[in-house]
Amino acid sequence: MKVTQRKPLVLPYLRGVGQIMLQNNAWTGALFLAGIFYDSIVMGIAAVVAVITGTLTAKLLRYNENDIEAGLYGFSATLVGVALTFYFNPVPLVWVAVVLGSAVATWLQHQFIRRGWPGFTFPFILATWILLYLFHHVYMPGAAASVASTMPVNDDFTTATNGFGEVIFQGSVIAGIIFFIAVFISSPIAALYGVCASLLGAFISLEFAEPAMDIHMGLFSFNAVLCAITFAGNKPRDGIWVLFSVVLSVLLDVGMLQQHMAVLTFPFVAACWITLGMQYLAQKMGIKIKD
Known part of the structure; x- marks a missing residue:
């Protein structure tokens, strides 16, 4: 009787974070998360929420399983989450935007992947630009306001x-x-x-x-x-x-x-x-x- 070894469920999520710098490596993703959490627990939580949202969105929409396992639907979503908590204080509206923005970035990523186009992080850029524009009139300074003073x-x-x-x-x-x-x-x-x-x-x-x-x-x-x-x-x-x-x-x-x-x-x-x-x-x- 052949026993198949199950892969840890966390791998696609960690690889999704690692793909931010084009690395299909779960350890790379884990270290990225460690670095984010070191600087900001809020941004770290946002990264986790975003990569889970992006990966689960891809699973629910039944995108290619190999692409999901490689983390291709996690990196743009992760960047959306970190960006929003970088630019804005983590009020409830921002967390809603993290989830929605991550899902939208995942859908955009799929449009590039299924056509064979190199989208890189453009889905993250487009989703974040839209959200920054929408939030422009209710701007709530986040981590961006204090970064320079800590250098x-x-x-x-x-x-x-x-x-x-x-x-x-x-x-x-x-x-x-x-x-x-x-x-x-x-x-x-x-x-x-x-x-x-x-x-x-x-x-x-x-x-x-x-x-x-x-x-x-x-x-x-x-x-x-x-x-x-x-x-x-x-x-x-x-x-x-x-x-x-x-x-x-x-x-x-x-x-x-x-x-x-x-x-x-x-x-x-x-x-x-x-x-x-x-x-x-x-x-x-x-x-x-x-x-």
Whole structure:
């Protein structure tokens, strides 16, 4: 008699959190949650509520089970939950928005997945932009109001780690280090590319004379970190695409922040779409980049 080993029920949820930085790894997701809870219990709870909502929504709508198990319906939802409790105080209306926003982000994610389109975190961006607009006239400052006052003294090390932390709206050095370790245990090369991208993002934004505190907080680095992780690989040509996408994302980041826009991870998504388009055109034109 063949005995089938049941997988822990928590795996899709942890992988859903890990997929925020494109890692299909439950330990990565667990460490991300640990970093979030370290900085803010409220945001940690919101992350848990959101990833459960997103994953259960996918199950109820009977989306592909393999995609659910891989956490593909959890990461945008998780980001919605953390973002809303970052921008707003956790009043009952915000918790309702966390649940509804997570479900909407999951549905949007499915529209990309079923068409084979690389949506990345765009479902999170769209859902959060809509909710930020709706809440604009009843703004209740949340964690965003106090992040700057908790930032440590500037140095290159913390500038690099803050780029990781800000991907999930976390401002402490400890959270940034935890997030780096979380990516490293899943993909060392992606983590190291991410560090380089974080520092490059800081350098480029410094050339545009952006505020030193904003640079140190990682506001010009976290989108670059995501781009680096996306295109990281063992071949030299991977480094070329990482560099292209990182520089592009930082330029978009600078432009959007100068217009006082809610940037979120849009520079990352836009830079990745353009980079994928460039890769496609290069392939069609027969342009080969040496390995």
